[in-house]
Amino acid sequence: MSLADGTRPRHLPDRLSGRGARVLKSWELLLFGIAVLIFLANTQASQYFLDPWNLSDATFNFTEKAMIGFAMALLIISGEIDLSVAGIIALASTAMGWALQFGVGTPGLVAIGLAVGLLCGAFNGALVTRLGLPSIVVTIGTMSLFRGISYIVLGDQAFNGYPESFAWLGRGYVFWVISFELTLFAVFALIYGVVLHKTNFGRHIYTIGNNPTAARFSGIRVERVKMILFLLTGLMSGIAAICLTARLGSTRPSIAYAWELEVVTMVVLGGVSILGGSGSILGVVIAALVMGMVTFGLGLLNVPGIVMSIFIGALLIGVIAIPRLVAKLRRS
Amino acid sequence: MIRDFVTSREAILVAALIALILLVESRFSGFAAPGNLASVFNDTAILIILALGQTLVILTRCIDLSLASNLALTGMVTAMINAAMPGVPVVVLIALAIALGLLMGAFNGLLVWKLDIPPIVVTLGTLTIFRGLIFLVSGGEWVNSHEMGAAYKALPRFEILSLPVLSWIAIAVIAGFAVLVNRSALGRAFYAVGGNPHAAVYTGIDVGKTRFAAFTIAGGLAGLCGYLWVSRYAVAYVDVAGGFELDVVAACVIGGISIAGGLGTVTGAVLGALFLGTIKNALPVAGISPFWQLAISGAAIIVAVAFNARSNRKQGRIILKSAEHAT
Numbered sequence: 001m002s003l004a005d006g007t008r009p010r011h012l013p014d015r016l017s018g019r020g021a022r023v024l025k026s027w028e029l030l031l032f033g034i035a036v037l038i039f040l041a042n043t044q045a046s047q048y049f050l051d052p053w054n055l056s057d058a059t060f061n062f063t064e065k066a067m068i069g070f071a072m073a074l075l076i077i078s079g080e081i082d083l084s085v086a087g088i089i090a091l092a093s094t095a096m097g098w099a100l101q102f103g104v105g106t107p108g109l110v111a112i113g114l115a116v117g118l119l120c121g122a123f124n125g126a127l128v129t130r131l132g133l134p135s136i137v138v139t140i141g142t143m144s145l146f147r148g149i150s151y152i153v154l155g156d157q158a159f160n161g162y163p164e165s166f167a168w169l170g171r172g173y174v175f176w177v178i179s180f181e182l183t184l185f186a187v188f189a190l191i192y193g194v195v196l197h198k199t200n201f202g203r204h205i206y207t208i209g210n211n212p213t214a215a216r217f218s219g220i221r222v223e224r225v226k227m228i229l230f231l232l233t234g235l236m237s238g239i240a241a242i243c244l245t246a247r248l249g250s251t252r253p254s255i256a257y258a259w260e261l262e263v264v265t266m267v268v269l270g271g272v273s274i275l276g277g278s279g280s281i282l283g284v285v286i287a288a289l290v291m292g293m294v295t296f297g298l299g300l301l302n303v304p305g306i307v308m309s310i311f312i313g314a315l316l317i318g319v320i321a322i323p324r325l326v327a328k329l330r331r332s
Numbered sequence: 333m334i335r336d337f338v339t340s341r342e343a344i345l346v347a348a349l350i351a352l353i354l355l356v357e358s359r360f361s362g363f364a365a366p367g368n369l370a371s372v373f374n375d376t377a378i379l380i381i382l383a384l385g386q387t388l389v390i391l392t393r394c395i396d397l398s399l400a401s402n403l404a405l406t407g408m409v410t411a412m413i414n415a416a417m418p419g420v421p422v423v424v425l426i427a428l429a430i431a432l433g434l435l436m437g438a439f440n441g442l443l444v445w446k447l448d449i450p451p452i453v454v455t456l457g458t459l460t461i462f463r464g465l466i467f468l469v470s471g472g473e474w475v476n477s478h479e480m481g482a483a484y485k486a487l488p489r490f491e492i493l494s495l496p497v498l499s500w501i502a503i504a505v506i507a508g509f510a511v512l513v514n515r516s517a518l519g520r521a522f523y524a525v526g527g528n529p530h531a532a533v534y535t536g537i538d539v540g541k542t543r544f545a546a547f548t549i550a551g552g553l554a555g556l557c558g559y560l561w562v563s564r565y566a567v568a569y570v571d572v573a574g575g576f577e578l579d580v581v582a583a584c585v586i587g588g589i590s591i592a593g594g595l596g597t598v599t600g601a602v603l604g605a606l607f608l609g610t611i612k613n614a615l616p617v618a619g620i621s622p623f624w625q626l627a628i629s630g631a632a633i634i635v636a637v638a639f640n641a642r643s644n645r646k647q648g649r650i651i652l653k654s655a656e657h658a659t
Contacts, residue, residue: 133637136395136452137591140578141633148627155623253623261456274450304472306570310464317443317457324447 027271031286031319038290042297049300056177060247062266062292063181064240065259066284069266070192071236073284075229076267077196079209079276080135082124082230085237086259087146092116092241094150097159097251106166113242114235120146121234128230129223143260150253159251170247181243185288188236193281205229209276265316266291290315341588341640345603349610356614363617370495376609377502378557378564380602382576383583384509385550387601390584391522392543393529393593394451398440399554400576401462404568406432406558408466411475411568414484422483429559430552436462437551441544451543459577466570477566488564498560505553509598522546526593582629583608586636608632 016022023029042049049055068085075082095116096109104112120142127138172180196202204225207215216222245251270287272279291312298308357364382399389396406429413420413428436458443454477485488498513519524532525542532539562568587604589596608629615625 127634127638131638131641133641134591137581137585137637138634140581140585141630141637144578144582144626144630145634146630148624148630151623151626152621155621261459264456265460268453268456274453304467306464306467306472308464309460310468313457313460313464317449317454317461320449320453321443321447324449328447 028280028283028286030323031269031271031283031290034319035286035290035293038293038297042293042300045297046300049297052177054296054300056179056182058292058296059179059182059185061295062288063179063185064243064247065263065266065291066185066288067188067243068233068236068240068259068263069270069284069288070188070281071229071233072263073267073270073272073279073281074192074196074205075233076264076272076274077209077276077279078205078226078229079212080128080226080229081139081264081274082121082233083136083139083260083264084120084124084143084146085233085240085263086256087143088117088120088234088237089241089244089256089259090150090253091120091146092238093245093251093255094153094159094253096242096245097162098153100159100162106163106169109162109166110169110242113245114238117234117236117238117241118231119234120237121231122227124234125227125230129227147253150255154251154253160249162246162249167246167249170243170245170249181247184239184243189281189285196281201225206277209273209278262291262312265312269316269319342597342599342603345587345600345607349603349607352607352610352614356610356617360617363614370499372610372613373502373606374496374499375613376605377498378560379579379583379609380502380605381505381553381557381560382550382580383587383601383605384505384598385553386580386584387509387587387589387596387598388513388522388546389451389543389550390526390581390589390591391593391596392525392539392546394444394543394546395455395581395591396437396440396547396550397452397455397577397581398436398458398462399550399580400573401459401466402433402436402551402554403558403561403576404570404572404574405436405462405466405469406555407562407572408470408475408558408568408570410559411480411484411562412470414481415475415479418481422481422487425484426556426559429555431555433555433558434548434552437548437554438544440551441547444547445540445544451547463570466572470568470570472570475562475568480563480566485563485566488560498564501556501560506598506602513598518542518545523594526595528594579608579629582633585633585640588636588640590640591637604636 017025072082072085092113096113099109099112124135124139124142127133127142128135169180174180174183196205204215204220207218207220208222208225212222240256244256248255266287267279267284268274269290270279270283270285272283294311294315295305295308298311299305353364353369362368382403386396386399409432410425410429414425440451440454440458443449444451488496488501490497492500511519513522521532521537521542524535524537525539529539532542561573565572583605584596584601585591585604586607587596587600587602589601589604611628611632612625615622615628
């Protein structure tokens with residue numbers, strides 16, 4: 001039996017299943033299994049896949065999106081969403097390119113990228129927490145606004161000529177095949193994992209996502225936490241803008257077009273409930289690997305990008321639909 | 333009754349729309365001429381039809397982000413059939429477009445209804461799937477104007493009483509929606525489901541089925557728009573109407589359709605679409621670069637949603653007061 005809005009009456013067992021059983025039944029393990037299968041399929045499909053440099057190249061497919069994905073995961077767990085992340089990338093990249101025309105150096109460019117990201121996040125956060133507006137509509141609006149400003153500044157032009165030291169942020173290698181971006185991805189995965197799963201702040205995010213009213217009555221400053229999460233999402237979008245701009249070496253207003261959908265897809269694929277209240281950073285990390293490998297493997301097989309998007313879309317619906325379908329069939 | 337109208341969101345929207353038109357008219361005379369306004373309406377017709385479909389979906393507390401992809405896929409299919417088999421009558425193609433759209437809408441609706449998957453996830457997925465299918469169907473090729481039949485391209489432009497058929501179709505859809513939403517059990521069910529899903533169940537309304545109906549109708553309209561779009565612009569390619577799904581949501585939001593469901597009117601959605609359409613048409617007239625358009629629609633959405641949230645709060649108080657007076 002299910003209630004009107006799809007929630008079911010809670011079944012309350014006497015005790016939780018053991019740790020081992022929980023891991024076996026976890027979303028992350030299922031996803032990891034899929035990742036392994038895709039990895040094996042890729043090695044069979046193309047002899048070039050296992051080359052370390054090829055694998056290293058493959059990581060660029062997901063590192064920037066995943067960095068935003070970590071902050072987005074926290075935001076979605078808290079019951080909000082930010083669809084303006086790609087717009088923030090466009091605006092931050094445009095601001096950096098504009099500053100470049102005045103001879104600003106690499107540290108200045110990085111500072112501008114971070115500052116624009118934070119400002120955009122603050123704008124979203126203020127509209128959602130101060131005015132109490134629904135985040136999905138606000139960020140659909142700011143998505144157009146941020147990218148729109150890029151279009152006003154750039155039109156059909158582009159900013160080029162980023163210095164070599166700046167380009168390293170997107171193309172450089174720290175050690176052998178380990179790129180700077182991959183290192184950044186790993187560091188942020190660790191930081192966000194610890195923040196979400198091991199701190200009070202992390203528990204607050206879950207509480208807010210499950211029941212904002214109860215969270216408020218428990219003394220959690222709901223608005224403040226949400227504001228911080230919007231700031232974090234803006235900041236991570238700024239960082240992604242720096243990496244992407246450095247990697248591409250140019251800024252166009254169409255930069256990172258439609259990335260918001262890929263980031264949300266990655267987060268949801270990673271097992272974060274779009275309704276808020278549950279999810280893990282480990283899931284997002286594995287989802288990032290899955291998406292990166294799918295796009296890269298298909299790329300080696302010369303499948304065009306738009307056809308890959310069918311796989312990503314089908315993956316998104318499939319991984320959520322199939323467990324529900326199986327559960328439904330088992331019940332009837 | 334009159335006072336209710338004057339303070340309603342629709343009245344404010346009408347005033348804003350008239351102010352906008354007069355503002356443009358004051359700088360560039362001729363904009364407010366009936367002939368030009370008719371062409372603005374014709375330009376906005378597709379946005380109006382899609383916004384009405386989206387309105388039903390949003391009323392039931394869902395959202396459909398796949399409408400533009402649905403439009404592009406059906407448009408491509410009808411264009412390819414027309415190019416390959418010029419003998420197929422246009423009416424059959426339109427019926428096919430609507431059927432295909434209905435099918436895609438029903439697919440979204442089924443996933444939401446039977447598997448309880450959040451609509452934003454479902455339609456985010458189908459948005460990319462439908463768009464990708466266009467590439468698979470067409471192989472990335474364009475269908476250009478010279479490959480399409482004369483009848484295929486002429487229908488939306490054919491004038492009846494000096495108004496193109498495209499405008500008449502939009503008027504027919506608006507009229508149909510006014511009856512469906514205000515005068516039918518299904519129409520009221522959309523409001524009930526969005527207003528309070530639990531209460532809707534107790535009044536005997538099947539929430540899932542109602543949502544399924546909303547998605548299916550919206551999909552069918554997107555299919556119809558697929559034919560209209562491709563025949564009007566006389567070209568079909570993979571990126572047709574890219575990003576248009578957000579314009580549609582923007583039109584609804586500006587028109588006062590609450591994203592939380594259960595609140596909004598047909599008039600509001602039409603006015604919201606017209607507001608966006610007027611801005612789009614006014615920009616080139618005013619000599620403003622079309623690159624401004626995206627930022628302006630973004631700002632319009634933010635202002636509209638902030639404004640709506642304010643008036644919704646006020647409305648709540650008014651309802652309580654009049655209820656007190658009644659007892």
